[in-house]
Amino acid sequence: MKKSRLLLVLTVLTYIFLVGPMLIMVGTSFSSTAAVSFPPTGFSLQWYEKAFTLPSFQRGFVTSLTVSLIGTVLAMLLGIPAAYAINKYRFRGKALVNGFFLSPTLVPALVLGFALLRSFIPRIGGSVYLGLVVGYTLIALPYIIRTTGSAMSNFDFSIEEAARSLGTPAVPAFFLTVIPNIRSGLISAFILAFINSFNDVSIGVFISSPGTMTLPTAMQSLIIGRMDPTIAAASVLLMLMTILLMTLSEKLLGIKLRR
Amino acid sequence: MALLELKNVSAGYGKNIILKDFCIDIEEGKLVSLLGSSGCGKTTTLRTMAGFIDVVKGQFLFDGQDYTRTPIHKRGFGYVFQSYALFPHLSVFDNVAFGLKRRHVNRTEIKERVTEMLTRVGLSGFEDRLPADMSGGQRQRVALARALVLKPRVLLMDEPLSNLDARLRVEMRVEIRRLQQEMGITAVYVTHDQEECFSISDQVAIMNNGRIEQMDTPMHIFNYPVNEFTARFVGFENFVPVTLENGRYVSASGTVFETDKTAPRLKAACRPDDLQLLPGHEGGIMRLRGEIVVATFLGKQMQYLVHTREGDFLVNTAAEALYAPHDPVTVCFPREKTIFTLDETPVTAP
Ligand SMILES: Nc1ncnc2c1ncn2[C@@H]1O[C@H](COP(=O)(O)OP(=O)(O)O)[C@@H](O)[C@H]1O
Numbered sequence: 001m002k003k004s005r006l007l008l009v010l011t012v013l014t015y016i017f018l019v020g021p022m023l024i025m026v027g028t029s030f031s032s033t034a035a036v037s038f039p040p041t042g043f044s045l046q047w048y049e050k051a052f053t054l055p056s057f058q059r060g061f062v063t064s065l066t067v068s069l070i071g072t073v074l075a076m077l078l079g080i081p082a083a084y085a086i087n088k089y090r091f092r093g094k095a096l097v098n099g100f101f102l103s104p105t106l107v108p109a110l111v112l113g114f115a116l117l118r119s120f121i122p123r124i125g126g127s128v129y130l131g132l133v134v135g136y137t138l139i140a141l142p143y144i145i146r147t148t149g150s151a152m153s154n155f156d157f158s159i160e161e162a163a164r165s166l167g168t169p170a171v172p173a174f175f176l177t178v179i180p181n182i183r184s185g186l187i188s189a190f191i192l193a194f195i196n197s198f199n200d201v202s203i204g205v206f207i208s209s210p211g212t213m214t215l216p217t218a219m220q221s222l223i224i225g226r227m228d229p230t231i232a233a234a235s236v237l238l239m240l241m242t243i244l245l246m247t248l249s250e251k252l253l254g255i256k257l258r259r
Numbered sequence: 260m261a262l263l264e265l266k267n268v269s270a271g272y273g274k275n276i277i278l279k280d281f282c283i284d285i286e287e288g289k290l291v292s293l294l295g296s297s298g299c300g301k302t303t304t305l306r307t308m309a310g311f312i313d314v315v316k317g318q319f320l321f322d323g324q325d326y327t328r329t330p331i332h333k334r335g336f337g338y339v340f341q342s343y344a345l346f347p348h349l350s351v352f353d354n355v356a357f358g359l360k361r362r363h364v365n366r367t368e369i370k371e372r373v374t375e376m377l378t379r380v381g382l383s384g385f386e387d388r389l390p391a392d393m394s395g396g397q398r399q400r401v402a403l404a405r406a407l408v409l410k411p412r413v414l415l416m417d418e419p420l421s422n423l424d425a426r427l428r429v430e431m432r433v434e435i436r437r438l439q440q441e442m443g444i445t446a447v448y449v450t451h452d453q454e455e456c457f458s459i460s461d462q463v464a465i466m467n468n469g470r471i472e473q474m475d476t477p478m479h480i481f482n483y484p485v486n487e488f489t490a491r492f493v494g495f496e497n498f499v500p501v502t503l504e505n506g507r508y509v510s511a512s513g514t515v516f517e518t519d520k521t522a523p524r525l526k527a528a529c530r531p532d533d534l535q536l537l538p539g540h541e542g543g544i545m546r547l548r549g550e551i552v553v554a555t556f557l558g559k560q561m562q563y564l565v566h567t568r569e570g571d572f573l574v575n576t577a578a579e580a581l582y583a584p585h586d587p588v589t590v591c592f593p594r595e596k597t598i599f600t601l602d603e604t605p606v607t608a609p
């Protein structure tokens with residue numbers, strides 16, 4: 001009895017810590033004054049209007065959207081064959097490769113990689129944009145490998161061999177058997193990688209120029225020095241977008257699973 | 260002439276070579292089984308023929324042509340997998356039509372041939388089903404139809420019936436034999452089930468440790484196994500080492516065994532069903548004195564474990580319990596039921 005009461009208190013506290021800042025953010029985004037205060041004073045949509053019309057946000061959004069889309073697509077092109085090789089073949093160092101992609105320790109390593117890339121890419125003559133695309137590809141890659149890999153781990157590769165024995169060369173056999181049977185895994189890999197690269201803060205910090213900035217970087221540069229509820233509005237919008245994509249992904253998976 | 264020929268082939272997985280200097284000839288129109296316990300290399304042999312495994316050394320000939328490096332999809336062999344490996348996302352019709360579509364056969368002919376093939380395997384009316392909605396036996400029929408619709412000259416089957424229940428296994432093996440003969444296909448059939456293998460094969464290759472121990476007709480293998488491994492495999496359990504002394508074969512305890520063989524060391528062997536027991540101790544050719552150790556009632560038969568100076572023997576007799584433990588008996592090796600294999604165990608110093 002006592003134990004469960006303690007548990008209840010802890011649960012409530014946890015929720016407060018998790019949900020509290022979000023509530024403050026949502027409240028602030030509808031505030032009618034520029035000062036950040038809680039509980040909010042008044043109600044207005046002006047900060048949302050500003051979030052939509054601020055040129056640096058608009059450009060940031062387009063940049064973020066395109067680099068994360070391109071990055072995710074490139075990561076699919078690299079990650080699917082990698083996941084295929086990891087699942088299908090036995091090779092030396094397989095456990096290492098697998099562990100590398102399955103562990104979250106990859107991300108700090110990437111950030112470090114980025115400090116290097118930032119000076120490396122301009123040196124070989126690449127633009128900031130190219131740097132962002134490379135960075136976003138790397139951010140998306142583990143998600144792609146992990147998600148498509150787990151879809152492939154349920155795939156019986158003798159199905160692919162059956163296609164081979166029925167007269168299909170290797171590449172078409174892959175597209176005719178593996179791909180259709182991991183479709184839901186591919187969709188969720190794409191959405192997951194996209195959400196996570198779109199929301200990624202670290203790369204934009206390392207690679208940016210006044211003209212080319214990701215949305216999180218644009219938001220950051222706005223609040224340097226002062227707090228502005230526009231940030232709160234933009235954050236709420238990003239959160240909504242993430243929730244929407246997540247739900248969509250689960251719905252798609254649900255449909256697939258019931259088939 | 261052999262249609263399929265592996266000539267001194269070495270193959271395996273990376274550095275783990277399973278088949279070493281492997282040879283087999285398979286004649287056109289025959290159903291040849293590879294029989295052996297799990298892990299002896301049956302699947303490896305079959306996959307090497309199909310092209311799924313690369314030949315490291317040696318040659319694979321198909322109809323006299325060198326197929327050693329021919330890619331899988333150009334061999335045109337049918338392959339039936341243990342797990343069926345049907346395309347889960349395609350209907351039964353599309354599963355069977357798959358190979359024909361790859362060959363760009365026109366639509367009307369595809370429809371005709373698929374329909375005909377499905378009728379042949381007893382699945383007409385199932386065209387629109389997905390594999391997930393079918394029973395194991397039906398799935399295996401789809402897998403057969405999918406391979407056979409291409410009229411392959413060679414059909415390779417890897418334990419195709421191992422996932423079915425006993426009754427269905429018997430039904431399906433008759434079906435497989437019928438289709439193979441009707442269509443005049445050369446087939447290689449992998450199994451670890453002796454009865455299944457003997458009942459459908461023209462020839463059986465007994466495999467052990469990546470080698471063929473003996474290849475012959477089922478009846479020959481059953482009656483005349485060439486070595487101890489094969490003999491044990493087909494149910495010979497009682498072995499007596501004999502050596503040639505003054506023109507006669509004699510066991511360690513001095514019993515004389517008669518055979519026309521001439522190797523210096525042999526092993527006489529007999530199945531438990533074929534050994535005979537006599538009460539009391541009687542001497543004579545191919546008779547060993549012993550004592551009953553255990554009597555077990557098997558239902559149709561009694562099984563006795565008999566201790567002799569040559570070791571312990573299993574003897575099955577009619578069901579009446581004649582002997583009790585400690586009874587003195589004589590174990591008789593009937594001449595016509597006793598085989599002699601080469602004694603390959605190393606000679607131990609006296
Ligand atoms: N994919 C593989 N990689 C490495 N070794 C394997 C693989 N498949 C089988 N083997 C090994 O090869 C040997 C023969 O296997 P296999 O041909 O499958 O035997 P069988 O079909 O007679 O049961 C076994 O020792 C097995 O461990």
Ligand SMILES: [Mg+2]
Nearest residue numbers: 298301302303
């Ligand atoms: Mg096997």
